[in-house]
Amino acid sequence: MNPGRSLIAIQEKIKSGNFTISDLVQYYLERIEGAKHLNAYLEVFADEAITKAKILDEKLKNQPDQCGKLIGAVISIKDVICYEGHKVSASSKILNGFESLYSATAVQRLLDEDVIIIGRTNCDEFAMGSGNENSAYGPVINGVGENRVPGGSSGGAAVSVQMDTCLAALGSETGGSIRQPAAFTGIYGLKPSYGRVSRYGLIAYGSSFDQIGVFSHDVKTMASLLEIIAGNDPMDATSSTTPAGKYDFADTRGPQKIAYIDDVLNHPSISPDVKSATLKTIADLESRGHELVPVNFDFLDHVVATYYILTTAEASSNLGRYDGIRYGHRSKEAKDIHELYIKSRSEGFGDEVKRRIMMGAFVLSVGYYDAYFTKAQKVRRLIKEEIENIFSTFALILMPTTPDVAWKLNDKSADPLKEYLADIYTVIANLAGIPALSFPVSQSDNGMPIGMQLMAPQFKERDLLNFVETLH
Numbered sequence: 492m493n494p495g496r497s498l499i500a501i502q503e504k505i506k507s508g509n510f511t512i513s514d515l516v517q518y519y520l521e522r523i524e525g526a527k528h529l530n531a532y533l534e535v536f537a538d539e540a541i542t543k544a545k546i547l548d549e550k551l552k553n554q555p556d557q558c559g560k561l562i563g564a565v566i567s568i569k570d571v572i573c574y575e576g577h578k579v580s581a582s583s584k585i586l587n588g589f590e591s592l593y594s595a596t597a598v599q600r601l602l603d604e605d606v607i608i609i610g611r612t613n614c615d616e617f618a619m620g621s622g623n624e625n626s627a628y629g630p631v632i633n634g635v636g637e638n639r640v641p642g643g644s645s646g647g648a649a650v651s652v653q654m655d656t657c658l659a660a661l662g663s664e665t666g667g668s669i670r671q672p673a674a675f676t677g678i679y680g681l682k683p684s685y686g687r688v689s690r691y692g693l694i695a696y697g698s699s700f701d702q703i704g705v706f707s708h709d710v711k712t713m714a715s716l717l718e719i720i721a722g723n724d725p726m727d728a729t730s731s732t733t734p735a736g737k738y739d740f741a742d743t744r745g746p747q748k749i750a751y752i753d754d755v756l757n758h759p760s761i762s763p764d765v766k767s768a769t770l771k772t773i774a775d776l777e778s779r780g781h782e783l784v785p786v787n788f789d790f791l792d793h794v795v796a797t798y799y800i801l802t803t804a805e806a807s808s809n810l811g812r813y814d815g816i817r818y819g820h821r822s823k824e825a826k827d828i829h830e831l832y833i834k835s836r837s838e839g840f841g842d843e844v845k846r847r848i849m850m851g852a853f854v855l856s857v858g859y860y861d862a863y864f865t866k867a868q869k870v871r872r873l874i875k876e877e878i879e880n881i882f883s884t885f886a887l888i889l890m891p892t893t894p895d896v897a898w899k900l901n902d903k904s905a906d907p908l909k910e911y912l913a914d915i916y917t918v919i920a921n922l923a924g925i926p927a928l929s930f931p932v933s934q935s936d937n938g939m940p941i942g943m944q945l946m947a948p949q950f951k952e953r954d955l956l957n958f959v960e961t962l963h
């Protein structure tokens with residue numbers, strides 16, 4: 492059986508009796524078993540998925556008009572997204588054994604449209620990392636082979652889609668955690684605008700950056716899922732009241748004006764493979780009649796520092812709640828409350844999380860607050876303004892998703908700074924709060940996937956999806 496990798500195709504096949512939803516779930520469970528060595532899933536909800544599939548097969552037979560829009564969609568969710576009655580750990584020992592008391596709004600909206608959730612996927616601890624090597628439950632391996640990282644932090648989510656163990660995946664982004672793994676694994680990844688999708692039920696890392704987004708094999712599947720999860724939610728005060736609308740593909744728009752950042756192509760960070768793929772993409776878009784124009788962006792060398800100052804500050808505050816009292820791991824050896832906090836946190840958090848909590852506490856400390864935190868906020872505003880300025884003339888901005896292709900396991904883990912610098916092209920969209928979509932374009936000489944990203948003005952997800960859909 493080969494169900495195909497688009498929701499439309501799967502729904503057609505189910506409706507025409509090619510296979511049932513139960514067959515489909517069985518297929519994915521076998522695929523999960525076959526890809527077990529990649530460590531993409533922390534938990535598979537097998538029995539539950541089988542039971543739900545049977546119920547949906549019945550529903551399709553007896554009340555076809557009652558079926559949800561996404562019937563036939565089987566997805567995975569990253570282990571930072573809450574699903575009522577299911578474990579969620581942020582791939583951290585500190586949340587070992589913790590069970591969600593409620594579902595994230597994004598999850599609930601998908602369930603209401605008859606989505607089946609097949610499991611929760613491995614990620615970097617608290618979504619901090621770019622290689623998925625910081626999980627307390629071991630690294631995820633990229634399905635391309637050669638012991639490569641899948642990217643991070645949503646590495647498990649990317650691999651779950653790459654290996655066809657589910658149709659699509661929910662991941663989360665703070666600074667590239669969907670687009671970068673999508674690029675490393677050769678699939679599509681979308682980070683919506685800040686405020687487009689409710690963060691209710693998403694475990695917080697950097698609250699002014701975090702967004703839930705989608706991995707898939709095609710743009711239309713991505714659009715179908717986004718349409719359901721997008722939109723205002725009273726449970727998240729930062730979710731936008733601007734209506735999300737329909738993410739359809741009714742538009743046939745002509746040539747577009749697309750900017751690309753000249754400095755990126757001449758930046759020391761970019762690898763020869765990625766540079767030539769970028770030039771090829773530019774030429775390809777031009778040959779389709781679009782106008783591609785190089786523009787200046789003066790902040791390229793400051794985006795990583797700005798991002799890490801602000802996100803570590805927010806993380807150090809957000810992660811204060813893991814104190815060994817309220818949730819998760821509690822040290823058994825403490826003799827008083829103070830020691831209980833220290834020991835629970837020391838035992839529960841991994842090295843990268845500790846590093847960021849310390850960095851965040853430092854940049855927020857009395858003597859350094861203005862020099863680091865306040866300054867980084869000002870730089871963030873300048874970055875946002877510069878990006879908005881580009882969008883006053885251009886519909887989209889094109890950029891490679893990553894400076895290089897997937898690296899080998901352990902290549903960067905000894906030097907966190909190297910790993911941080913790999914985020915240089917993705918963090919821009921998060922700093923500016925705009926949507927960005929990574930799509931596969933080619934491969935490096937050694938066969939590693941290369942992805943490009945397009946960014947659009949805030950809340951212009953529809954334009955982005957429509958445009959990328961025209962590219963294949």
Ligand code: GLN
Nearest residue numbers: 618619620665666667668
């Ligand atoms: N690699 C970035 C970081 O470690 C992005 C992570 C993310 O988007 N969650 O912070």
